[in-house]
Amino acid sequence: MSRIGVFVCHCGLNIAKTVRVSELAQFASTLPDVVVAKDYKFMCSTPGQEMIAHDIKQHRLDRIIVTACSPLMHEQTFRKVLAASGLNQYLLTIVNIREQVSWVTHDIEEGTAKAKALLNGAVYRSRLLAPLTSRVIDVNDDVMVVGGGIAGIQASLELANTGKKVYLVEKNSTIGGHMAQFDKTFPTLDCSACILTPKMDAVLQHKNITLMTYCEVSEVKGFIGNFDVTIRQKARYVDHSKCNGCLACTEKCPGKGLSEWDEGLVNRKAIHIPFPQAVPQKPVIDRDACTFFKKGKCRLCEKVCEHKAIDFDQQDTFTTVKVGAVIVATGYDLMDTKPLIQYGYGKYPGVYNALEIERLFNSTGPTGGKVTLRDGREPKAIAILHCIGSRDKNHYEHCSRVCCMYSLKFAHLFKEKTSADVYQFYIDMRAAGKGYEEFYNRIIEEDVKFIRGKGARVSKSAEEPDRLIVEAEDTITGKFVQLPVDMVVLSPAMIPRSDTESIKRLFNLSTDKYGFFMERHPKLAPLSTMSEGIFIAGVCQSPKDIPDTVAQANGAAAEALTIVEKDKLELEATTAMVNPASCCGCQNCVRVCPYGAPAFNETKRVSEINEALCKGCGLCASVCPSAAIIARHFTNDQVLAEMEGLMEF
Amino acid sequence: MLKKTTIDKLPDLAAHLMEQGTLLAPVQEAAGFNFQVIADAKQVDLNFHNTVLSPKAAFFPQMEDFVRYQTGKSILEAVPVELNLKPTFLFGVRPCDVKSFTIMDIHFSGTGLVDPYWQKRRQAATIFGYAFDLDQPAQAEEFYKTLGIGAADPDGSDVFMIRKGGDLLLKGVTLKGEKLLTQLSLLTAASADEEKYFEDYIIRGRDFKTRFTFLADKNIAKKLEDIFHDSDFWMKVSGACLSCGVCTFVCPNCYCFDICDETLFSQGIRRRVWDACMFTDFTLEASGHNPRTQVFQKLRQKIKHKYSYHVRKYGVISCVGCGRCTKHCPVNIDIFSIVEEAMKA
Amino acid sequence: MASSFKQIEDKLKTEAKKLLKTGQVSVVLAYGKGYDDNHPMPYIAKLPSDADNIVFNEYCTHNLARYLVRYPKGTKIAVAVKAADSRAVIQLIQEEKVKREDLILLGLPAYGMKNSKTGEIIDSQTTCGLYNPVLYDTLLGEEVHGQPVVSPYDVLAQYEAMDKDARFEFWKKEFDKCIRCYACRKACPMCYCDPCFIDQNNPRWGEKSPQSHGNLMYHLTRFHHLAGRCIDCGECSRACPVDIPLYLFHKKVAKECEEMFGQASGMRIDDKPVLVNFRVDDSDKILE
Amino acid sequence: MSSNNPYIPMPVEISNITNEVDTNDIKTFRLTFLNKEDEKKFKYLPGQFAELSIYGKGEAPIGIASSPTEKGYVEFTVQRAGTIVPGLVTAALHNMETGGKIGLRGPLGHPWPIEFLEKKNIVIVGGGFAFTTLRSLINYMLHPDNRSRFGRITVIYGARTPGLLLYKDELAAWGKREDIKTIITVDKGDETWTGREGFVPAVCKEVAPSPYNKVAVICGPPIMIKFTLPVFFDLGFYKENILTSLEMRMKCGIGKCGRCNVGYKYVCSDGPVFSLAELEELPRDF
Amino acid sequence: MSFEPKILGIACNWCTYTGADLAGTTRLQYPQNLRVVRVMCSSRINPSFIFRAFQLGADGVLVGGCHPGDCHYNTGNLYARRRLAVTKKILEFSGIEPERFRVEWISASEGNRYAEVVTEFTEQVKQLGPQTKFKISR
Ligand SMILES: Cc1cc2nc3c(=O)[nH]c(=O)nc-3n(C[C@H](O)[C@H](O)[C@H](O)COP(=O)(O)OP(=O)(O)OC[C@H]3O[C@@H](n4cnc5c(N)ncnc54)[C@H](O)[C@@H]3O)c2cc1C
Ligand SMILES: Cc1cc2nc3c(=O)[nH]c(=O)nc-3n(C[C@H](O)[C@H](O)[C@H](O)COP(=O)(O)OP(=O)(O)OC[C@H]3O[C@@H](n4cnc5c(N)ncnc54)[C@H](O)[C@@H]3O)c2cc1C
Ligand code: SF4
Ligand code: SF4
Ligand code: SF4
Ligand code: SF4
Ligand code: SF4
Ligand code: SF4
Numbered sequence A: 001m002s003r004i005g006v007f008v009c010h011c012g013l014n015i016a017k018t019v020r021v022s023e024l025a026q027f028a029s030t031l032p033d034v035v036v037a038k039d040y041k042f043m044c045s046t047p048g049q050e051m052i053a054h055d056i057k058q059h060r061l062d063r064i065i066v067t068a069c070s071p072l073m074h075e076q077t078f079r080k081v082l083a084a085s086g087l088n089q090y091l092l093t094i095v096n097i098r099e100q101v102s103w104v105t106h107d108i109e110e111g112t113a114k115a116k117a118l119l120n121g122a123v124y125r126s127r128l129l130a131p132l133t134s135r136v137i138d139v140n141d142d143v144m145v146v147g148g149g150i151a152g153i154q155a156s157l158e159l160a161n162t163g164k165k166v167y168l169v170e171k172n173s174t175i176g177g178h179m180a181q182f183d184k185t186f187p188t189l190d191c192s193a194c195i196l197t198p199k200m201d202a203v204l205q206h207k208n209i210t211l212m213t214y215c216e217v218s219e220v221k222g223f224i225g226n227f228d229v230t231i232r233q234k235a236r237y238v239d240h241s242k243c244n245g246c247l248a249c250t251e252k253c254p255g256k257g258l259s260e261w262d263e264g265l266v267n268r269k270a271i272h273i274p275f276p277q278a279v280p281q282k283p284v285i286d287r288d289a290c291t292f293f294k295k296g297k298c299r300l301c302e303k304v305c306e307h308k309a310i311d312f313d314q315q316d317t318f319t320t321v322k323v324g325a326v327i328v329a330t331g332y333d334l335m336d337t338k339p340l341i342q343y344g345y346g347k348y349p350g351v352y353n354a355l356e357i358e359r360l361f362n363s364t365g366p367t368g369g370k371v372t373l374r375d376g377r378e379p380k381a382i383a384i385l386h387c388i389g390s391r392d393k394n395h396y397e398h399c400s401r402v403c404c405m406y407s408l409k410f411a412h413l414f415k416e417k418t419s420a421d422v423y424q425f426y427i428d429m430r431a432a433g434k435g436y437e438e439f440y441n442r443i444i445e446e447d448v449k450f451i452r453g454k455g456a457r458v459s460k461s462a463e464e465p466d467r468l469i470v471e472a473e474d475t476i477t478g479k480f481v482q483l484p485v486d487m488v489v490l491s492p493a494m495i496p497r498s499d500t501e502s503i504k505r506l507f508n509l510s511t512d513k514y515g516f517f518m519e520r521h522p523k524l525a526p527l528s529t530m531s532e533g534i535f536i537a538g539v540c541q542s543p544k545d546i547p548d549t550v551a552q553a554n555g556a557a558a559e560a561l562t563i564v565e566k567d568k569l570e571l572e573a574t575t576a577m578v579n580p581a582s583c584c585g586c587q588n589c590v591r592v593c594p595y596g597a598p599a600f601n602e603t604k605r606v607s608e609i610n611e612a613l614c615k616g617c618g619l620c621a622s623v624c625p626s627a628a629i630i631a632r633h634f635t636n637d638q639v640l641a642e643m644e645g646l647m648e649f
Numbered sequence B: 001m002l003k004k005t006t007i008d009k010l011p012d013l014a015a016h017l018m019e020q021g022t023l024l025a026p027v028q029e030a031a032g033f034n035f036q037v038i039a040d041a042k043q044v045d046l047n048f049h050n051t052v053l054s055p056k057a058a059f060f061p062q063m064e065d066f067v068r069y070q071t072g073k074s075i076l077e078a079v080p081v082e083l084n085l086k087p088t089f090l091f092g093v094r095p096c097d098v099k100s101f102t103i104m105d106i107h108f109s110g111t112g113l114v115d116p117y118w119q120k121r122r123q124a125a126t127i128f129g130y131a132f133d134l135d136q137p138a139q140a141e142e143f144y145k146t147l148g149i150g151a152a153d154p155d156g157s158d159v160f161m162i163r164k165g166g167d168l169l170l171k172g173v174t175l176k177g178e179k180l181l182t183q184l185s186l187l188t189a190a191s192a193d194e195e196k197y198f199e200d201y202i203i204r205g206r207d208f209k210t211r212f213t214f215l216a217d218k219n220i221a222k223k224l225e226d227i228f229h230d231s232d233f234w235m236k237v238s239g240a241c242l243s244c245g246v247c248t249f250v251c252p253n254c255y256c257f258d259i260c261d262e263t264l265f266s267q268g269i270r271r272r273v274w275d276a277c278m279f280t281d282f283t284l285e286a287s288g289h290n291p292r293t294q295v296f297q298k299l300r301q302k303i304k305h306k307y308s309y310h311v312r313k314y315g316v317i318s319c320v321g322c323g324r325c326t327k328h329c330p331v332n333i334d335i336f337s338i339v340e341e342a343m344k345a
Numbered sequence C: 001m002a003s004s005f006k007q008i009e010d011k012l013k014t015e016a017k018k019l020l021k022t023g024q025v026s027v028v029l030a031y032g033k034g035y036d037d038n039h040p041m042p043y044i045a046k047l048p049s050d051a052d053n054i055v056f057n058e059y060c061t062h063n064l065a066r067y068l069v070r071y072p073k074g075t076k077i078a079v080a081v082k083a084a085d086s087r088a089v090i091q092l093i094q095e096e097k098v099k100r101e102d103l104i105l106l107g108l109p110a111y112g113m114k115n116s117k118t119g120e121i122i123d124s125q126t127t128c129g130l131y132n133p134v135l136y137d138t139l140l141g142e143e144v145h146g147q148p149v150v151s152p153y154d155v156l157a158q159y160e161a162m163d164k165d166a167r168f169e170f171w172k173k174e175f176d177k178c179i180r181c182y183a184c185r186k187a188c189p190m191c192y193c194d195p196c197f198i199d200q201n202n203p204r205w206g207e208k209s210p211q212s213h214g215n216l217m218y219h220l221t222r223f224h225h226l227a228g229r230c231i232d233c234g235e236c237s238r239a240c241p242v243d244i245p246l247y248l249f250h251k252k253v254a255k256e257c258e259e260m261f262g263q264a265s266g267m268r269i270d271d272k273p274v275l276v277n278f279r280v281d282d283s284d285k286i287l288e
Numbered sequence D: 001m002s003s004n005n006p007y008i009p010m011p012v013e014i015s016n017i018t019n020e021v022d023t024n025d026i027k028t029f030r031l032t033f034l035n036k037e038d039e040k041k042f043k044y045l046p047g048q049f050a051e052l053s054i055y056g057k058g059e060a061p062i063g064i065a066s067s068p069t070e071k072g073y074v075e076f077t078v079q080r081a082g083t084i085v086p087g088l089v090t091a092a093l094h095n096m097e098t099g100g101k102i103g104l105r106g107p108l109g110h111p112w113p114i115e116f117l118e119k120k121n122i123v124i125v126g127g128g129f130a131f132t133t134l135r136s137l138i139n140y141m142l143h144p145d146n147r148s149r150f151g152r153i154t155v156i157y158g159a160r161t162p163g164l165l166l167y168k169d170e171l172a173a174w175g176k177r178e179d180i181k182t183i184i185t186v187d188k189g190d191e192t193w194t195g196r197e198g199f200v201p202a203v204c205k206e207v208a209p210s211p212y213n214k215v216a217v218i219c220g221p222p223i224m225i226k227f228t229l230p231v232f233f234d235l236g237f238y239k240e241n242i243l244t245s246l247e248m249r250m251k252c253g254i255g256k257c258g259r260c261n262v263g264y265k266y267v268c269s270d271g272p273v274f275s276l277a278e279l280e281e282l283p284r285d286f
Numbered sequence E: 001m002s003f004e005p006k007i008l009g010i011a012c013n014w015c016t017y018t019g020a021d022l023a024g025t026t027r028l029q030y031p032q033n034l035r036v037v038r039v040m041c042s043s044r045i046n047p048s049f050i051f052r053a054f055q056l057g058a059d060g061v062l063v064g065g066c067h068p069g070d071c072h073y074n075t076g077n078l079y080a081r082r083r084l085a086v087t088k089k090i091l092e093f094s095g096i097e098p099e100r101f102r103v104e105w106i107s108a109s110e111g112n113r114y115a116e117v118v119t120e121f122t123e124q125v126k127q128l129g130p131q132t133k134f135k136i137s138r
Helices: A021-029 A046-058 A071-084 A108-127 A150-161 A177-181 A192-205 A248-252 A291-295 A300-304 A354-361 A403-417 A436-445 A500-507 A546-564 A588-592 A619-623 A636-648 B007-020 B095-110 B116-124 B175-183 B192-206 B217-226 B231-238 B246-250 B295-314 B324-328 B335-344 C005-021 C048-053 C064-070 C083-094 C154-161 C164-177 C183-187 C212-225 C235-239 C246-261 D036-041 D088-094 D132-142 D168-176 D200-207 D222-235 D276-281 E016-025 E047-055 E076-094 E111-128
Strands: A004-009 A034-040 A063-068 A092-096 A136-138 A143-146 A166-169 A209-212 A215-223 A226-233 A256-258 A267-269 A317-323 A325-328 A332-334 A351-353 A381-388 A421-426 A449-452 A455-460 A468-474 A479-485 A487-492 A494-496 A534-536 A568-570 A576-578 A598-601 A606-609 A629-631 B002-006 B022-029 B032-037 B063-070 B088-093 B125-130 B159-164 B167-172 B257-264 B267-274 C027-032 C041-045 C077-081 C103-107 D010-019 D026-033 D049-054 D058-063 D074-079 D101-108 D121-127 D153-159 D181-186 D214-219 D242-245 D273-275 E007-012 E034-039 E060-065 E101-105
Touching: A004 A021, A004 A046, A004 A108, A021 A034, A021 A063, A021 A108, A034 A046, A046 A063, A046 A071, A063 A071, A063 A108, A071 A092, A071 E016, A092 A108, A108 A636, A108 E034, A143 A150, A143 A317, A150 A166, A150 A177, A150 A192, A150 A209, A150 A546, A166 A215, A166 A226, A177 A192, A177 A354, A192 A209, A215 A500, A226 A325, A248 A300, A325 A500, A325 A546, A351 A354, A354 A403, A354 A487, A381 A403, A381 A455, A381 A468, A381 A479, A403 A421, A403 A436, A403 A487, A421 A468, A449 A468, A468 A487, A534 A546, A576 A606, A588 A598, A588 A606, A588 A619, A619 A629, A619 E076, A636 E007, A636 E034, A636 E047, B002 B007, B002 B192, B007 B022, B007 B088, B007 B167, B088 B095, B095 B116, B095 B125, B095 B295, B116 B125, B125 B175, B159 B175, B159 B192, B167 B175, B167 B192, B217 B295, B217 B335, B231 B295, B231 B335, B246 B324, B257 D058, B295 B335, B324 B335, C005 C027, C005 C048, C005 C077, C005 C103, C027 C048, C027 C064, C041 C048, C041 C064, C064 C077, C064 C083, C077 C083, C083 C103, C154 C246, C164 C212, C164 E076, C183 C235, C212 C246, C212 E047, C212 E076, C235 C246, C246 E076, D010 D036, D026 D036, D026 D088, D026 D101, D049 D074, D049 D088, D058 D074, D058 D088, D058 D101, D058 D132, D074 D088, D074 D132, D121 D132, D121 D200, D121 D222, D132 D153, D132 D168, D132 D214, D153 D200, D168 D181, D181 D200, D200 D222, D214 D222, D222 D242, D242 D276, D273 D276, E007 E016, E007 E111, E016 E034, E016 E060, E016 E111, E034 E111, E047 E060, E047 E076, E060 E076, E060 E111, E076 E101, E101 E111
Parallel strands: A004 A034, A004 A063, A063 A092, A143 A166, A143 A325, A166 A209, A325 A534, A351 A487, A381 A421, A381 A487, A421 A449, B022 B088, B088 B125, B125 B159, C027 C077, C077 C103, D121 D153, D121 D214, D153 D181, D214 D242, E007 E034, E007 E060, E060 E101
Antiparallel strands: A136 A568, A215 A226, A226 A317, A256 A267, A332 A494, A455 A468, A468 A479, A576 A629, A598 A606, B002 B167, B022 B032, B063 B267, B159 B167, B257 B267, C027 C041, D010 D026, D010 D101, D026 D074, D049 D058, D049 D101, D242 D273
């Protein structure tokens, strides 16, 4: 009842050598519904394709089976032939008798027999194929970037420069991310602020960028090309449209809170900007530190503000924007090292984590760039302990990639700023990056001491109470080392943000076992995610340094651009759909779909699949007990029929 | 003429019948007694009250092949499956079940087009009816008495059998039955006393006590018709019903079927299989429209079909009161209590 | 000391009447009189006066959770639950078929339940073996203590020990008996699909004719559908007119699921059904 | 057994296929018998139906669209059923080409009561694609041998759009005849439509045939029937003189398989043709 | 002639099917008893497919998917792992030799592993002999 055409390819001798191709065509012609069956030297060649096109017309074929190489090879080629001949391209079936038959046997009997079985399966399946059409949707031009670290900044600028409108959403009251905390950056040792602040400014000034600081994404609806993202603007208690950034308020404010920027090493005011170069240069009130919010009295800032910008009644507000693509660049946290009690962080004042040290070096930092211990002493001996929590089976197995390098940077800066002896406790040195090995060699020459052995324990020195003892096994000498120092620097693992779970849920991303966002393919699609139209860049994907981060940001911008550049998008045609007459409302499909495509319709009591989100994996169809889901192109009856055909002979 | 043999000789009797054709008789299975094609004469066992499944499958098997075909080949090559039946002996059928055959006859071969399968199977069969034991009280769910069927009613049987202690008395009811009995040399003639016992037994069987005794069938039909639209009533009585098919599959009088094409590797068989008004797809149309989706509609159909529609159409209730539906209902729904309630409604 | 059936029945009546009178619920799912004492029926009380018809005795084996899915969302229902029934309710809550807040669970501790068909005490090995409901709002009787606690899976040993050919023959014989009346799936509180996969004709998953292969397809697939969901009430086996011991297979699958995924069905409301769930560290060993 | 076996279909060949509507889902199949005896035995009247049979797919009951006055073939107008999951038989049939061989069982059911219609004026009301057995009736009555047996014939036929009208050529031909009055209406016309617009019940009211010696024969979608019946009732037609045809899922077509009952009537063997009077006796719910 | 089993394979498009192609491109030789159905993801496999395969006369069934964690659809094979494990237990308890059903994770780059698995599985199924338990006999 179908009119099937079977076209058997010799592929020169590639197939013909171990499959009797003419016998195969002859066999095909005996199968029910097969109207023509032919064999030809090279089906994919122009004459081959023309033959198929011609036969479609002449024999009014409505199903085509090409018995040739792998579908991964030429499915597209032959689909085009069908399309050009006015047949729906999904009515094509490819039987793989090269990669999976002729090339894997020398026995022509075996090869021919298997080819017949495969072909028969294809005929069974082919009869049940249905034409499919892909849906075309409009695409929104704008892009959202979430996270205003160097990754987000770079991606935003890149996109904005191409003329696209960008919404940059930053959770803090300033953009800049971790990079803004550093003094110098390896390996070039250029001043972090010098390279970053111009970019931050550019963001603020750019006419195509809507900067949304102190904001969080609260809801994401829609799909590629058509996301509706709702953003929560957290209450700042300062009306930024009135504030002109004079910062008079910050001077008078009596409220005190720990400075996040300075890693809690010092206090800042309740009304504050995080650091002098912050963008935007407008303060927010930290509710928890504010005297008025705590005690109900104060309002000093309100009094001093000439522009009447202070607004204690401000509430969180929500806005929804429409974008075509999203770049997630939410960066990282450092692992909390307090639970690793062997290192005494939080217990001994002389133990610091890496970001605190960054602030100590920084001239805008708590010490104005002077390296002193908490009690004001200058350290005489400093130990830098690598791989704290990283490369550690008990914590994070991954390598944080930048620690070796910033530890070297620290060593250099210590040497520059103090006269202390600097010791590196490392497992091995990882300096793979442009100019990194050279940087390493340079530091070696700076008389830094390297002890190959992971720092095992930090304890208080019995002899000198304000000194610390670092214990380690030197794996080169095999000796147990006990080194008295004044300062210990921990290089903790870089780990995913604490709110990763919620971001993951919002954007329907997946994470690897540590919690870093997973790319669609580690090599071929490292910036895309399984959620179409959503890209990732920077450390939220995996630990990396600034050059890599920036490169990724540019890449993600380009990826996003390929979507929003288009007016229309064609969606996958082989998606799943629910037959409402059979759906029992069990919601299994809703529970399992990796893309959140199915949703339960409470009124109709059945599930429905959003085809724009569906990737056609077919998982839902197999968990649907009442077989209500039609996984297009791989429907239950198609698969069962193919199996029947394969097993017949 | 009344004949007799002893229960000990049952295997011999069975063996005789097996020589002449196919013997179907009750056999003890794990779940209870059921009719089986006898392969070993010793299997035949008359120590049963009634079989789990009704003997209707003897004439209306759960699966009846119509045609063998090959997909991809022309319809001209399809081959109807011929019934080549040997004479069949249906041995030990209780009077209520025998009655069911005569009721089903009206449907399958008595009106409209004749169902050739039913008819042929019926024609090939000789039925050995078997009286209930009047000294054993009826089981709680049985009510055939109400429907005018005696516990020892020979109507519809070809041969009727009554057990007397260790003896089995057999009487030819039809010419076919009579002839058969004369051929069976192992039977002996019964005495006059036994003859009297036999006749009395049949009369005594009419008064055999079952649960319900007060209804006249005509009223049932009318009454059910009256309350058809009283969905509250039907909802109430069907509250527990699961709409499974047990009650219909075990019923000797349920005859609904489906016709299915079952194909494997392009070889196929068109066959009929039992179906039930309780099943989802029974009335589902291609458009998705289904006139009967709710449990109460299905149960109402079942009950009204038996006690009302069937009476309107064929003049007789499509139930013989065997009680199987009630006995096997997983939630103990008692069809006759519903009828009783309907009469009160 | 366990409460007598009569005591529980009285409490059930009182409680049902109270709930209906105060309007806390619009439906009480309990048991009512059947055609004799040994054959009580599931009963749906909607008026306070209906509560007088409620009975509870050792034959009230039916799993009333089966009926919950018939009511529209939001209907306030009180349901009488024995041990396994309460597990069914939990499982239904997990599957979002019913909402906890719409239900009032009247717990029935019960020991010595009997099968209506046979009149015999139900072997607790054929069910989940618990006597007290896992979840309830009010317990209408003393908890059952001191009765032998059987593992629900003990009964399997004999079948697991069988040689595989013998086991195949065992099941073949059993499944061949099946007349495809579907009482098993209809009695099952977790088989709420309408239509069931086996009812469909495009594709037809298993032949409609009651032959070995169609029967096998129906049953094996059903066992899979109930993997990690079957709460071991034994209703399917009791409903089966030809006495196929379906519970054995269900128990085996339940046991395997519990071992592989570390979770028994219907025990905790916050669990997710095991087959629509996974752990990244599920072991590949389970495939061996 | 097979020759008298009502379950075994007769082989027929598809000799012609007409695509009736612009949505391509209704086609008329002309079938010719492969065995001459079968053709002789297949005696039918308008209103009857038959089971079309495709081995491997199943059977579907379809009303006979041709008239017994057309010799040598029978015609069926079939809609491809099922919206999401295609109907097994009808989809397969739609995939067939001329020369294809299928099975046919019938004729089945009761025809329109021809003798009763004789000497009467007849109003035929059809909606959508349920016009098939009405077409059979019209062609039967219009046949020169038969025309004189019947009084005036009025046909009111409606469809949703002009593209969905069946038998367009015949409609045009009837429109030109003197001995039949044809009123065609569509719910919504298109650019090319010059005919009437409006729903069938409204048109019936407008045309308002007098009930005297008249019979109304009505077939259409349930919604149309629902609103048309009262119109005729109000016009004064006797319930006995309003005829319609029912549909229910069926399998055997001969009153054995037990699924197509409406009350105690089986649609297949007692119907599908019923008068309004008969229908009112049957329960409205199934 | 020695027993040549019929083995049904179901392979996911992204890993195992591609891996099988790689086995071909590298001209690895393996027995020809396996006939592969291509699906997009191993999670597409309905348990009934497996039961059906045995009913259709498969002497063995081999399912191939991406390694857990590498699923093209993120988590598909993690569900599949559980579902197929249950399928296997059901087969086993119903009396079919569990060795007739195998699930293997084979990535797109593991052409050699594909060839090995097929060779080994074919050999194993050969040892087991014809599968008659589920096979529909007509
Ligand atoms: C101690 C230390 C020293 C280093 N030194 C160097 C160096 O010298 N040279 C070098 O190349 N690399 C260095 N690195 C690495 C460098 O920090 C990273 O490569 C770089 O900062 C990554 O940038 P990012 O934008 O991905 O992340 P981040 O800098 O972490 O920025 C992420 C931004 O996203 C925002 N955000 C987070 N969550 C949300 C949310 N839910 N919604 C909105 N916004 C959100 C954050 O507030 C932040 O502004 C160092 C790292 C450490 C730990
Ligand atoms: C008396 C009568 C006359 C009909 N006349 C026509 C006609 O002239 N033209 C036309 O296109 N359709 C007609 N129909 C409807 C037609 O029978 C269904 O569309 C058809 O059976 C669908 O079959 P399927 O195999 O394609 O669908 P499936 O969904 O695969 O149906 C499976 C089976 O269900 C039964 N079934 C499903 N729907 C119906 C239904 N609506 N009525 C009866 N049985 C059904 C059939 O036995 C069918 O084989 C008529 C129905 C009846 C009862
Ligand atoms: S899994 Fe199937 S039955 Fe369940 S909700 Fe989804 S579509 Fe419906
Ligand atoms: S096919 Fe896969 S992606 Fe599509 S709805 Fe189903 S589970 Fe989701
Ligand atoms: S009455 Fe009983 S046996 Fe019959 S369908 Fe209802 S629950 Fe099943
Ligand atoms: S309806 Fe019940 S009692 Fe009556 S014959 Fe059928 S099974 Fe027996
Ligand atoms: S067997 Fe499966 S599909 Fe059928 S009702 Fe039970 S769970 Fe649903
Ligand atoms: S209840 Fe028993 S006979 Fe009926 S379908 Fe289930 S297993 Fe088969």
